[in-house]
Amino acid sequence: xxxxxxxxxxxxxxxxxxxxxxxxxxxxxxxxxxxxxxxxxxxxxxxxxxxxxxxxxxxxxxxxxxxxxx
Amino acid sequence: xxxxxxxxxxxxxxxxxxxxxxxxxxxxxxxxxxxxxxxxxxxxxxxxxxxxxxxxxxxxxxxxxxxxxxxxxxxxxxxxxxxxxxxxxxxxxxxxxxxxxxxxxxxxxxxxxxxxxxxxxxxxxxxxxxxxxxxxxxxxxxxxxxxxxxxxxxxxxxxxxxxxxxxxxxxxxxxxxxxxxxxxxxxxxxxxxxxxxxxxxxxxxxxxxxxxxxxxxxxxxxxxxxxxxxxxxxxxxxxxxxxxxxxxxxxxxxxxxxxxxxxxxxxxxxxxxxxxxxxxxxxxxxxxxxxxxxxxxxxxxxxxxxxxxxxxxxxxxxxxxxxxxxxxxxxxxxxxxxxxxxxxxxxxxxxxxxxxxxxxxxxxxxxxxxxxxxxxxxxxxxxxxxxxxxxxxxxxxxxxxxxxxxxxxxxxxxxxxxxxxxxxxxxxxxxxxxxxxxxxxxxxxxxxxxxxxxxxxxxxxxxxxxxxxxxxxxxxxxxxxxxxxxxxxxxxxxxxxxxxxxxxxxxxxxxxxxxxxxxxxxxxxxxxxxxxxxxxxxxxxxxxxxxxxxxxxxxxxxxxxxxxxxxxxxxxxxxxxxxxxxxxxxxxxxxxxxxxxxxxxxxxxxxxxxxxxxxxxxxxxxxxxxxxxxxxxxxxxxxxxxxxxxxxxxxxxxxxxxxxxxxxxxxxxxxxxxxxxxxxxxxxxxxxxxxxxxxxxxxxxxxxxxxxxxxxxxxxxxxxxxxxxxxx
Numbered sequence: 001x002x003x004x005x006x007x008x009x010x011x012x013x014x015x016x017x018x019x020x021x022x023x024x025x026x027x028x029x030x031x032x033x034x035x036x037x038x039x040x041x042x043x044x045x046x047x048x049x050x051x052x053x054x055x056x057x058x059x060x061x062x063x064x065x066x067x068x069x070x
Numbered sequence: 071x072x073x074x075x076x077x078x079x080x081x082x083x084x085x086x087x088x089x090x091x092x093x094x095x096x097x098x099x100x101x102x103x104x105x106x107x108x109x110x111x112x113x114x115x116x117x118x119x120x121x122x123x124x125x126x127x128x129x130x131x132x133x134x135x136x137x138x139x140x141x142x143x144x145x146x147x148x149x150x151x152x153x154x155x156x157x158x159x160x161x162x163x164x165x166x167x168x169x170x171x172x173x174x175x176x177x178x179x180x181x182x183x184x185x186x187x188x189x190x191x192x193x194x195x196x197x198x199x200x201x202x203x204x205x206x207x208x209x210x211x212x213x214x215x216x217x218x219x220x221x222x223x224x225x226x227x228x229x230x231x232x233x234x235x236x237x238x239x240x241x242x243x244x245x246x247x248x249x250x251x252x253x254x255x256x257x258x259x260x261x262x263x264x265x266x267x268x269x270x271x272x273x274x275x276x277x278x279x280x281x282x283x284x285x286x287x288x289x290x291x292x293x294x295x296x297x298x299x300x301x302x303x304x305x306x307x308x309x310x311x312x313x314x315x316x317x318x319x320x321x322x323x324x325x326x327x328x329x330x331x332x333x334x335x336x337x338x339x340x341x342x343x344x345x346x347x348x349x350x351x352x353x354x355x356x357x358x359x360x361x362x363x364x365x366x367x368x369x370x371x372x373x374x375x376x377x378x379x380x381x382x383x384x385x386x387x388x389x390x391x392x393x394x395x396x397x398x399x400x401x402x403x404x405x406x407x408x409x410x411x412x413x414x415x416x417x418x419x420x421x422x423x424x425x426x427x428x429x430x431x432x433x434x435x436x437x438x439x440x441x442x443x444x445x446x447x448x449x450x451x452x453x454x455x456x457x458x459x460x461x462x463x464x465x466x467x468x469x470x471x472x473x474x475x476x477x478x479x480x481x482x483x484x485x486x487x488x489x490x491x492x493x494x495x496x497x498x499x500x501x502x503x504x505x506x507x508x509x510x511x512x513x514x515x516x517x518x519x520x521x522x523x524x525x526x527x528x529x530x531x532x533x534x535x536x537x538x539x540x541x542x543x544x545x546x547x548x549x550x551x552x553x554x555x556x557x558x559x560x561x562x563x564x565x566x567x568x569x570x571x572x573x574x575x576x577x578x579x580x581x582x583x584x585x586x587x588x589x590x591x592x593x594x595x596x597x598x599x600x601x602x603x604x605x606x607x608x609x610x611x612x613x614x615x616x617x618x619x620x621x622x623x624x625x626x627x628x629x630x631x632x633x634x635x636x637x638x639x640x641x642x643x644x645x646x647x648x649x650x651x652x653x654x655x656x657x658x659x660x661x662x663x664x665x666x667x668x669x670x671x672x673x674x675x676x677x678x679x680x681x682x683x684x685x686x687x688x689x690x691x692x693x694x695x696x697x698x699x700x701x702x703x704x705x706x707x708x709x710x711x712x713x714x715x716x717x718x719x720x721x722x723x724x725x726x727x728x729x730x731x732x733x734x735x736x737x738x739x740x741x742x743x744x745x746x747x748x749x750x751x752x753x754x755x756x757x758x759x760x761x762x763x764x765x766x767x768x769x770x771x772x773x774x775x776x777x778x779x780x781x782x783x784x785x786x787x788x789x790x791x792x793x794x795x796x797x798x
Binding site: 009 | 259262263265266268269270272273276277608611612615616618619621622623625626629630
């Protein structure tokens, strides 16, 4: 299971569209290496990449926190 | 990664040097029981894990424990003073990267004065070729060696890829609810989603804490906010505790429900077992009665020898003979009597005749004698010369017939008179003659009765054997014990009651959680109302994003897991169908049933989704194998397990020949390479031919192994070696 696969499964969640985070068209085109401009989606990436790269939960949380504090 | 070769030297029954080369596809090592299949499996296992299976202990033991037992007896007996060793090396080839790893394990013992001096440890070496055509280099770093071994066969996957036939049952244990979940966790990527879910939960918690802090900081009534904050913490703790309880009760409920289900599944089988037990009891009673009757007949048989006069059997002619002789005796007696009567009559006639001439004793006998002496009749004074007619006539007067008469009357018919005895004997014999005539039919009738009892006993014994076999088969097929069968109904009631109690308790806890959550919401609202000024938008956004992240991580994990389960179910059914294609009695399809605690349990259902009861052991094992294959292949994109080799010793022995070909076809499709040891192909030539020629099987190398000494004649193993013959 690649990080791209995991990312895609996260993007399948209906909540993203329900809460107007992003549109389906954009989701279809989105790749993990591209900037989405959506904070929640960027949080997904930080978590997925961090987990696959073997970072600890603490490190990943800190990165997410830093990102959202911007 | 495929295994290209295994080389053995003096390893257990493989005396001397032996090797086998393997290719992609299904590689099969064929041999009967005791031919060395398991020892070959041990050879693979020993190289990787420094352990061999010890049948007496029923466990894998380290070289330290088995020591020189792993060296071939032939090698040990032939060795002179010095060293004797065994080694096994396996060549792994990563076809994608074209690099090669040669793993070798060696054990050496010393021989001093003909006695073996054992060492404790084996030596393990790893050689690596970065490209297959380059020279191999020794890997010296222990950490690197461990990494290579772990990469070739990750420890957590070992149980699902290298196993012996008997282990299949425990890989997915239907009695332990989480074994399938564990297998899914180990063999699929779901753990990553679990980890992400935990990361999201921690991030959301941290975001909420930060937000709450800000809410309290902006409060117009700090004291009240503090108080509400404490209340909130308590409520959150209470909810967390209740959620823990909820999880625990769910676990218990799952266990109880699974047990109920299991018992329900087994109830029909238990009923059958109980019925068979009842039948057995009936047959046992019948047998007891019949044996009693037979015993009685046997005693009575001896008594009848005398009571029913069977001892006289064969004496029929004696009475006839006696009767004949008695008749002769009687006739003679009658003849004698007639003779006497005739004599008497003759004598009477003579007497009568005499009396007509002269009266008795006239003349007196002394005168008659004088006449005879003087040869002259003194009555008529005429001459009567001696022996003349006249002389004889005179003599007749002296030979008195009354003397003869007396003799004839007194003469007995025989010397001794047994007449009465003979007659009694005859009469008794006559009475017995009628009994003798009946003896044959009497004996025949008795023997018929005994034979009939014996036939009934034989039938009853057959019935008993059949019932016992049926019971044993049923017990083995259903993994029931006799006690289980007896107690199943009681235990079902107990488990059912438990389920009900757990469900009631669960409802109570759920209601409490709802109640506390609702209170928590009210506390949050109150806290919000106390806020003066504005909470920073970025903080609100952060909190929302993190809570949504938690929610999405959780729902994504569940969605992925459910999809995985559906995919596994589909895959498992495809494997199950392929493996069981050779057996028309196989029914149903695999359903992975979700338990209240989130675990899954495989079961067999019919087309309408109703669980099938009383599936046999073979079916259940195939369900497990199909599920394991599905889980392993689910990791790959194309459904083929490319990186790992399946090695299994006697996997088909647990489910019989009918499924062997189906198993091989499926294995050759699911695994890029597999090495299986099997006796089924040894016994069945047709099956072996099919293995080698069936186009649906991607066949690798096939070997036949044969020991130099049959297992039954191995009191001395000093000449034991194993011949390896390539069949293709």
